[in-house]
Amino acid sequence: MADSNRVVVYQGPGKVAVESIDYPKLEIPEEVASHFGIAQKAPHAVILKLVTTNICGSDQHMVRGRTTAPVGQTLGHEITGEVVETGEDVLFVKKGDIVSTPFNIACGRCRLCNEGKTGICLNVNPARPGAAYGYVDMGGWIGGQADYVMVPYADFNLLKFPDRDQALEKILDLTMLSDIFPTGYHGAITAGTTTGSTVYVAGAGPVGLAAAYAAQLLGASVVMVGDMNPERLRQAESFGCVGIDLTSEGELGDKVADIVGEPVVDAAVDAVGFEARGHGEGAAEAPATVLNDAMTIARAGAGIGIPGLYVTGDPGAVDDAAKEGTLGVRLGLGWSKSNYFVTGQCPVKQYNRKLMNMILSDKADIGKAVNATVITLDEAPEGYASFDQGVARKYVIDPHGMVA
Template sequence: MPDNRVVVYQGPGKVGVEGVEYPRLELPDEVVNGLGLAKGAPHAVILKVVTSNICGSDQHMVRGRTTAPIGQTLGHEITGEVVEAGDDVLFHKIGDICSVPFNIACGRCRMCNEGKTGVCLNVNPARPGAAYGYVDMGGWIGGQADYVMVPFADFNLLKFPDRDQALEKILDLTMLSDIFPTGYHGAYTAGVTTGSTVYVAGAGPVGLAAAHAAQLLGASVVIVGDMVQERLAQARSFGCETVDLSADGTLSEKIDDVLGEPEVDAAVDAVGFEARGHGAGAAEQPATVLNDVMTIARAGASLGIPGLYVTGDPGGIDEHAKVGQLGVRIGLGWAKSHRFTTGQCPVKQYNRVLMNMILSGRARIASAVNATKISLDQAPEGYQQFDHGAARKYVLDPHGMVPA
């Protein structure tokens, strides 16, 4: 069998590439023992990983800001080529190149039947919902690897219609596993539509994806807020307005400078629980962005919250933050009749239509997020640069399949 390697969390601030067993068509012991399912997985496939991306959610683990144990495998953004298929896989064959939603879903439970694949009931005994290579998400091996197993393949995989076209556009298509649908979900659930004015908090890859999605949905003005100048410049590169949150002045004043009024029609939190306050050198204030979006969203607005919030944060600023209990001004949101959408993006609701947008040339998500390919061996360097605020989306290319 081929060798297999995977990126592994080795302690706060440190990842490495380690050798692991080649995947089998079997479910993780955690799932088998916790849910009483059969070990064998004839419904699964083995993928040769074409691309796997470094995500900001991975960085929370690598910074030591979750309960992830040392040895946790990493990688939930996966695109791959089918190299082995179980006997029960009917609609995928060897050689197919497919996108893998980061949500692992059985396709059979009540939540899956309702389209809520981010909270599948049959893939994680700890809580609804699972993902590859993530703490408390079912024990599934990560996809920042040479090879990975994908269960319930007929339900989960999105096959690209043409192999050559897929490889030509792979830096765009690789974003379908997570950040493009997640950003789109943030903008869509915030109610972005033709002519909307939109504020996106955070110019990391998900924030940039949300900004590009807002443009595709017809927004008249998209404003992106961040403290990292390189990331703000990246947002401006595809037509967004920006506000520098490290500068003096309130967010409402900054919005007013752009729009002539201090409120927007829709707002997206693409930051999550490691948010900081405003101003140069501001300290961590985990509820900052949630309170910001309520402050600057008009009455009756919707708020999309794809930014990650956790139930366990060893590095939280106080005992409340360590269990995900934050100082959110819910009274403000109530008074303004705001609507909130939180949680994992149900990728399958969006990935096929977004694939069509990419293949037609309408969506240019790789350019928007500054997709940058690196080898699997360069993953530790990519994590370090990303953690220092690089305005790039790092795409791992384990087998050299990404065109130059």
């Protein structure tokens, strides 16, 4: 057994570092155990040796100082690993298995887990429903941008890949199952995307690219992706999307009409979240922009999927209302058109097995779509800095040199 561990840690706005921490124990966070009156010892848990762990745009919100994350917050919720230790109550996951870990931590026992709503489990976070690894206000669980990590309720949470060699061969696709592929799919499907749909995706970061790719899998006839970053727009166009440059003059509806013949779409996806900016070159931050755009161009009765992150605490917001997540959303517009919103964490377990099957059957090339780029754990700070500058890459950390 290893006796050392390292993890990426938030050190203040714009700064992360790789720090040494204790090797994980089969224990849940004390704050979770004491709040729910349950044992801290976790015979239901496993320890994973990280095969891959990815940098997420949600992590960047913390690293930019745009959440209430404290200095010392461990990072990383996109986890794919090899099981190296199992608790005595783990029955169906074995040492040596290669597994995907949903970023949602779920007990598998509460009412909401039984309803499939694993993003809002009731038993894993004292602060609110739902928890995640390495994230502020998400229960104190240690992050997975690390050498090793503990995963609780392992039989329920983990998705085992059927063949180890095949999994390692396709790891740059399978690593996306922990978050962005299901999250993008959730955004597209909850917006109502189906065969022949016209779809607009706001944001060409990794989640937006995953949503656009998922919309294609769901049979969309045209997928438009709006962004102000030329490199990211080119990445969206590389797999058949139509890029819309939001720095150029003109209304979004007119730009949509130039593509599909009318200024409305059948489904819209917000893959930007609370750090949205207005339109035009050098536009200032305007956090309700994307939601209002989506209501403007969504046809009457259309859905708006919102995998983009919104928070209740943003110390860097543009005004006092936005600091608590109160935004200038034109709800009357959406109401008048009978639009519907679907918000919140993606319940990864609803989708990850089916999307795994698509990858293993060579029907989904998600790693290429999001431009998966491998780095070492020691290169994580450089990866964060590069990602923050808007490069069209999804950084995949390979702590142990297991990626071919």
